[in-house]
Amino acid sequence: MSLSVGEAAPDFDLPGTGGRSYTLAEFAGKSVVLVFYPGDDTPVCTKQLNSYNDGLEQFANLDAQVLAISAQDVTSHEGFAGKHGFAFPLLADVDKSVAGTYGTLGPLGFPRRSVFIIDGDGIVRYAHRAIAGLTYRPVSELVDELEKLPS
Structure with a gap:
């Protein structure tokens, strides 16, 4: 499955840093x-x-929540987040089911x-999947995309 711009973002429930689980639905109303x-x-x-951690204020000014997902477990995420002081949750998709649902x-x-940028109504408004994965989307590009969303 490959999720496209304009489609509803699938909800998920994943364990993450901070000793709790996170769902997409809990962020309804914000990007x-x-x-x-x-x-x-x-x-x-x-x-x-x-870079995203350094840009958190720019995201927050646009009422946007950053969530990062990878296949490592929460213990790995806690160590990684603690070492770098990440102020956003890292979520553990150990069976890669959410990655599969999002077509990544x-x-x-x-x-x-x-x-992916998901608006407050749960609709995908931006999607970028890297082919090689050696580069990433800069904060400035993501902020520009967030600024295009209706208030």
């Missing part, structure tokens, strides 16, 4: 920047999530670096 990343403590993922799994079953 969500949903980030799928390949792995904790890898060079590109570390740069990507640090590559041909060998590894999640591709992908970003």
Whole structure:
């Protein structure tokens, strides 16, 4: 399945950092920047999530919540988030079911670096799936996309 712009974003319920589970539905009414990343403590993922953490104020000013998802478990996420001081949740999709639902799994079953912007009504308004995964979408691009959403 490949999720497209204009479609309803599938809800999920995943364990995450902070000792709790997260659902997409709990963020109804605000935009969500949903980030799928390949792995904790890898060079590109570390740069990507640090850049989003550094840009959190810009996201917050647009009433947008950042959520990051990968296949590692919560213990791995807690260590990764603690080491870098991430102020947004990292969610554990260990069976890759959410990655599959969002169409981010590559041909060998590894999640591709992908970003979705979901509006307050739960509709996908932006989708980017990387082919190689060596680069990531910059904060400025995501902020520009969020600014296009109706208030």
